Amino acid sequence: MNSRLLLRTSHPSRRGTAIIPALLVVLLTATLSMIYLQVSMAKNKEQRGSVDAKRAFYMAEAGLAEAFNGLCLGKSGDVGTEDLPAEFANGLFYVTAKDEGQGRITLKSTGLCGAGRATLSIVVARQPDEVASRGFFADQGVTVEPGAFIDSYDSRNGAYKTPTLAEILGGSSGAQVGCNGDVTVQGSLLRSTYILGDTKPGQSGTLFRTLGTTITGSTAPAASNATMPPIVVPIYESQGDLIANKKDIEIKQGEQGYGKIDIGSKADLKITGPAIITADSLVVAGRIEFDARKGPIKLYLRQGLLLLPGSDVRTTQTDPLNLSISVPAAGSSDLDGDGVVDAPVTLAGTGKLYGTVYAPNAAVTLPSSMEIFGALSAQTLDIQGGTKLHYDRALSESSSDLTGPPRFLAWRIVELPQVPLVSLRFDALKELIKQGKTPKKARDAHFKIGELEHDD
Amino acid sequence: MRLAVARDRSGFTLLEMSVALVLLVLVLGNVYSLLRRSSKALGAQNSAFDVDTQAQRAMDHITMAIVGASESTLTNKSGGSPSVAPFSMDAMLYKESLGVQDGQMVSSPQQRIEFTNTTGEVTWIENPGTAEEKRVVWSKNIPPFLQEEIANSIDDNHNGIIDETGLSFVKDGKSITVYLTVKRTTPDGHIYEKKLQDTVTCRN
Numbered sequence: 001m002n003s004r005l006l007l008r009t010s011h012p013s014r015r016g017t018a019i020i021p022a023l024l025v026v027l028l029t030a031t032l033s034m035i036y037l038q039v040s041m042a043k044n045k046e047q048r049g050s051v052d053a054k055r056a057f058y059m060a061e062a063g064l065a066e067a068f069n070g071l072c073l074g075k076s077g078d079v080g081t082e083d084l085p086a087e088f089a090n091g092l093f094y095v096t097a098k099d100e101g102q103g104r105i106t107l108k109s110t111g112l113c114g115a116g117r118a119t120l121s122i123v124v125a126r127q128p129d130e131v132a133s134r135g136f137f138a139d140q141g142v143t144v145e146p147g148a149f150i151d152s153y154d155s156r157n158g159a160y161k162t163p164t165l166a167e168i169l170g171g172s173s174g175a176q177v178g179c180n181g182d183v184t185v186q187g188s189l190l191r192s193t194y195i196l197g198d199t200k201p202g203q204s205g206t207l208f209r210t211l212g213t214t215i216t217g218s219t220a221p222a223a224s225n226a227t228m229p230p231i232v233v234p235i236y237e238s239q240g241d242l243i244a245n246k247k248d249i250e251i252k253q254g255e256q257g258y259g260k261i262d263i264g265s266k267a268d269l270k271i272t273g274p275a276i277i278t279a280d281s282l283v284v285a286g287r288i289e290f291d292a293r294k295g296p297i298k299l300y301l302r303q304g305l306l307l308l309p310g311s312d313v314r315t316t317q318t319d320p321l322n323l324s325i326s327v328p329a330a331g332s333s334d335l336d337g338d339g340v341v342d343a344p345v346t347l348a349g350t351g352k353l354y355g356t357v358y359a360p361n362a363a364v365t366l367p368s369s370m371e372i373f374g375a376l377s378a379q380t381l382d383i384q385g386g387t388k389l390h391y392d393r394a395l396s397e398s399s400s401d402l403t404g405p406p407r408f409l410a411w412r413i414v415e416l417p418q419v420p421l422v423s424l425r426f427d428a429l430k431e432l433i434k435q436g437k438t439p440k441k442a443r444d445a446h447f448k449i450g451e452l453e454h455d456d
Numbered sequence: 457m458r459l460a461v462a463r464d465r466s467g468f469t470l471l472e473m474s475v476a477l478v479l480l481v482l483v484l485g486n487v488y489s490l491l492r493r494s495s496k497a498l499g500a501q502n503s504a505f506d507v508d509t510q511a512q513r514a515m516d517h518i519t520m521a522i523v524g525a526s527e528s529t530l531t532n533k534s535g536g537s538p539s540v541a542p543f544s545m546d547a548m549l550y551k552e553s554l555g556v557q558d559g560q561m562v563s564s565p566q567q568r569i570e571f572t573n574t575t576g577e578v579t580w581i582e583n584p585g586t587a588e589e590k591r592v593v594w595s596k597n598i599p600p601f602l603q604e605e606i607a608n609s610i611d612d613n614h615n616g617i618i619d620e621t622g623l624s625f626v627k628d629g630k631s632i633t634v635y636l637t638v639k640r641t642t643p644d645g646h647i648y649e650k651k652l653q654d655t656v657t658c659r660n
Contacts (some may be wrong), residue, residue, distance in 0.1 A: 022481070026486060039498065043505055050512070100556040123555050156559075286507060410553035410561065411659035412524050 004328075028137040052116030055091060059111025062442070063093030067107045068124065070095075070446045073405050074234070076274065077107055078447040079428050082419040084437055085112065085428070086445035092421075092429055093442070099274065099295045102156055102202050102394055103321045104409065110417060114426040121414045124406035131359065132324075132356045133396040135176025135197075136389055138381035139228050139360065142179040146212065147191035150175045153373075154393045159318050160373055163196065173217045175391045177343035180225040181205045187212030191385060212389045217456030225289065228377070229361035231328040233300040244269065244286075251277060259357040262336070263288060265310065272299040273322060281305070283336045284349065287312040292322035295450065299325045304362075306335045306342050313370065315354040320374030320392045322354030327355035330361035345378065356395065476564075503640065507597075511563050511650040514578055514595030518569055518623075518634050519656045521580065525550035526563065527658035530589050533570065546571045546621040547651040549584070553660040564628040571623035573600050578623050578636075598622035599639040615653075630657050 011302070013128065019333055019376075066086070067077045077097025080086035085094035091113030098106045102128040110119045136150065137177050152174030153160040163172050177198025183201045187193035189212050198217035201207045203225050209215070211259070236257030242249065245264035251271045259280040263269045265285040271277065276297025282299070283306040290297055295317060305327050307313060315323060329344035336342065344362035347353075351370040357364075357376040364378035368386030383389065421428050439445075464591045468476070501580040547570035554562040565588070568581045576598045582590040599622045604613035615635065617626060624635040633655040640648045 021483075025483065028487065032491065036494065036498060039502070046509070101559055104556055106556055121555055123561070125551075410555050411555055412555060413520060 014153075016211055037272045039100065049115055052114035053118065055113035056111040056118040057120070058092050059088060059091040059113050059116075060109045060118045061111070062088055063095045063111055063128050064107055064120055064440050066093075066446075067095040067097060067109060068122075068406065071105065071107075071124065073446075074276075074449070075230075075446045076449045076452065077105055078452045079109075080440070080445040081452070082110075082417065082421060084432070084439055085440040086109075087429065087440040088442045090429070092432070092439060094445075101321070102321055103368065105406070108417075110422060112383075112422065114427050117416050117422055117426055119414050119416050120411070122411045123409040125409050131358055132375045133176075134226060134377055135375050135391040135395075136316030136383070137176070137178045137226070137365075137375075137377045137382060138379060139180050139377075140380050141181045142177060142183045142381045142383070144177065144183075144185045144193055144195065144383045145385040145387075146186050146188045146193055148383045148384070148389070149194045149367075150177060150389045150391070151194070151196040152176070152393050155319050155321070155373075156394045168176050168194065168196060168216075171216045173198070174393050175217065175389075176200075176375075177204060178222060178226070182220075183207045184211040185213045185215065189213075197391070218301050219273065220370030225250050228379075231300065231358065231360065233278055233302060233326070233328060234276060234315070235400065236276075242279075251275065253453075255448045263311075267352075271297055271299070276300075276449055278302070283333045284308065284313075285336075286310040287314065288349075289314040289316060290323050290355070291316045292319070294453075296322040296324070301327045302329060303323065303333055304329045304335045304342060304344040304346075305359075306346045308336070309348045309369075311349035313349045313351035313353050315352065318354050318373065320354045320356060322397060323353075323374075325355060325357045327352040327357075327359040327362060329359075362454070366412045498580050498643075500646065503642055503646065507638050507640050507648040507650045510595055510597070511636060513651045514638065515636050515654055517580070517594045518578070518636070519654050521550070521552070521567070521569060522548075522632050522634070522656050523659050524552040525658050526553055526660040529563070529566075530627065530632075530658070533568075545627075546623055548625050569594075569623075571598060571621050573621065576600075576622070590623065595636075595638065597638050599637055599649075599658050601637075602638045603637045603639075603649055619621050631655055632658070 014044060053256065063079060067079050070079060071077045072244060078092035078095060082094055085092035091111060093109055093111045095107055095109040100106055103248045104123055106121060108119060108121045108124050150174065151163055173196060175195055177195055178200045180202040182205045183193065183199055185193055185199060185208055190266050191212065195215045199215045199219050200222045203222055205221055207219050236255055238257045238259055241259040242261045244267035246266045248268040255276045261279045261282045263284045263286045267286045268289065269284065270289045270291060273292040276298045278300045282301050282302045286306045305325060321333045326346050332341045332343055335339055345359045345364045347370050348367055352371045352373060354373045358373045359378045362378050363380040364376065365382040366387050367384050371388045373390045374392050416422050424431055500562060531549045531577065532545040533547040547568060549566055549568045551563045551566055554564050565583045568584045569578065570581065572576055576596060577593050578595040578598055580592045580594050601607060602613060602620045602622055602624060605620055606612055607619050609618060617624065621636045626633040633653065635653050638652045
C-alpha cells in the first residue's frame with residue numbers, strides 16, 4: 001500500500017501569532033479602562049475636595065459657636081490651638097480670641113476636615129452693663145460737695161480732654177449722676193460745682209441744690225428706680241495671702257484666687273490683664289498698677305478695698321472698659337490690721353483710675369486726690385469738694401462686665417492662617433494621630449482668661 | 457509508507473484566510489463600536505459634570521458673598537433699597553463687614569454681582585463705576601432666562617417670579633434666594649443645563 005500521510009506542521013517562527021492581535025485588543029481595552037478610571041478618579045477627587053471644603057466651612061462655624069458659648073461662660077474665647085486643634089465630629093477646629101478694646105472681641109475660627117480648610121471670623125461685643133452705664137450712681141443717696149467737677153467723654157474717640165470754658169458754658173453734656181433716692185448738689189460762690197450732664201434723683205427722690213452749682217443736663221427724677229444686682233464672685237482656689245512690704249510683685253494674667261493682698265508703703269503691685277482676680281481684700285499703701293493693655297482686668301474683693309492715703313494708683317491704658325472692681329462687702333472690718341475698722345471701700349489714694357467700681361452695699365467717699373475716668377456705683381456716694389470725675393459714655397454701650405451673652409457685630413470669611421497643620425493638603429486629624437497627639441474634644445478645649453497668650 | 461512533512465510550502469487556505477478576516481473585522485468592529493460609545497458617554501458625562509461644577513462654583517461664590525454682606529447695604533442695580541418682599545433683581549450691590557481695624561468697625565468698598573445678558577456672564581465687580589473698579593467673571597454660559605422660563609409675562613416655572621433672568625435674586629427680609637441656570641451646547645448639538653436654587657441669610 002502506497003499511502004501518504006501528510007503531516008502539516010506550522011513553521012516554528014509563525015507559532016503563537018494569534019496571541020498578538022488578542023494582546024493588542026486587551027491592551028487597548030486596558031488603556032481605555034485606565035483612562036476612564038483616571039478621569040473618574042479625578043472627578044471623584046474634585047467632588048471630594050468640594051465636599052471637604054464645605055465640611056471645613058461648617059467645622060469653622062461650629063468653632064465659632066463653641067467659642068461664643070465659651071465667652072458666655074466666662075472663658076477667654078480661645079478653643080484649641082493651631083498646633084493641637086479641638087476635635088469635632090470627623091474634623092478639627094481651633095479658635096483664637098483677640099481683644100479689640102471697647103468690649104469687642106474678634107473670634108477667628110479655622111476648620112479642618114479631610115483636605116478642606118476654612119477660616120471664619122466674627123466680632124462680638126460684650127453686652128451693655130446696666131450698672132456701669134448709670135455713671136456715678138448710688139442706691140440710697142448722693143452728695144456732691146462744693147468744687148466738684150463731673151463731666152463726660154467718649155473713650156472710643158480718644159483720650160479725655162478737659163472741656164474749655166466755652167464748652168462748659170455752651171452746655172456740654174453727657175455726664176450721669178443718679179440715685180434711687182435724693183441727690184444733693186452743693187456749691188458756693190467761691191467754689192462752684194459743675195455737673196456737665198444729667199443729675200437724676202430716684203423716682204420719688206428729690207434734687208437739692210444750692211447756689212454755685214451748674215447742671216447742664218436733665219434734673220428730672222428717674223422714671224423708675226434702678227436695681228443693684230448682687231455680685232457673683234467667681235470661685236478659684238486660693239493661693240493664700242499675698243503680702244509685700246518692700247519688694248515689687250506682679251499678678252500675671254489668668255484666673256487667680258487669693259486671701260489678703262497687702263501692699264506695703266515701699267512695695268509695688270502690678271496686675272497684668274487679661275485677668276480675673278478674686279481676693280478677700282486689697283490693701284495698698286504703696287503703688288498699684290493695672291496693666292490691661294493685653295486684656296481686661298476684673299477684680300473681685302469679698303471684704304473690701306482700702307487704698308490708703310499716700311498710695312499711688314496707675315492704669316497703663318485709658319480704656320475704662322478694661323478694669324472693673326467689684327466689692328460685695330456690706331459690713332466694715334479691719335482690713336489693714338491696725339485695730340481700726342475700715343469701710344468696705346476706701347479710695348484715699350492718689351492718681352487716675354480708668355475703670356468701673358461697683359460696691360452695692362458700701363458707702364463710698366470720693367476724695368479730690370483720686371480722679372476717676374469711668375463709672376462708680378455704691379450704696380451711698382459722697383463726692384468731696386475738688387473731686388474730678390469723668391463718665392465714659394462708651395460704658396453705656398458695652399462693658400467689661402459680662403452680664404449676658406455677647407452681642408454679635410460682624411461675620412466674614414478670612415484668609416487661611418499660614419500654620420503647618422493648615423498647610424497640609426491631607427487629613428490633619430490623621431496626621432495628628434500619626435504624631436501621637438490626641439486632640440481634646442471641643443467642649444474640653446476651652447481656655448480660661450489669660451491662660452493663652454497671643455503674639456498680637 | 458512515506459511520511460511527508462510540509463515545510464516551506466505550507467500556508468493558509470483561502471477559506472482559512474476568509475474566516476480569519478471575517479472574525480477580525482467582527483472583533484475590530486465591536487471594539488470600535490465600544491470605543492465610540494465609551495467616548496461619547498465619557499464626553500457626555502464630562503460635559504454634564506463640567507456644567508454641574510461650573511454652576512455649583514458660581515452659586516458658592518454668590519451665596520458666600522451674600523452671607524458676608526451687610527443687609528442694610530443691599531441695593532438693586534439702580535441703587536434702590538429692595539424694601540418690598542419678595543423683591544426680584546438680576547444685580548445686587550452690597551458691602552461686607554471687614555471686622556475691626558485700628559479699633560474701628562470697617563466696611564468693604566461697594567461690590568456688585570450682576571448678570572450680563574449679552575455675554576451670558578455673571579460678574580463680580582468691586583468699586584463699580586470708579587477708577588478702582590475691579591472685575592471678576594464668576595461664570596459664563598448663563599442663558600437669558602432661568603430654566604423653563606420664557607419671556608411671556610407669565611410665571612412659567614411656578615417659582616413666584618415672572619420672566620426671571622438666568623441669575624435672579626429674590627430678597628425676603630434678611631433672606632435672599634438665588635436662582636441660577638447654566639446652559640451649555642456642545643459642538644454636536646447636545647444641550648446640558650443645570651438649574652440651582654439656594655437661600656441664604658445675610659450675617660451682617
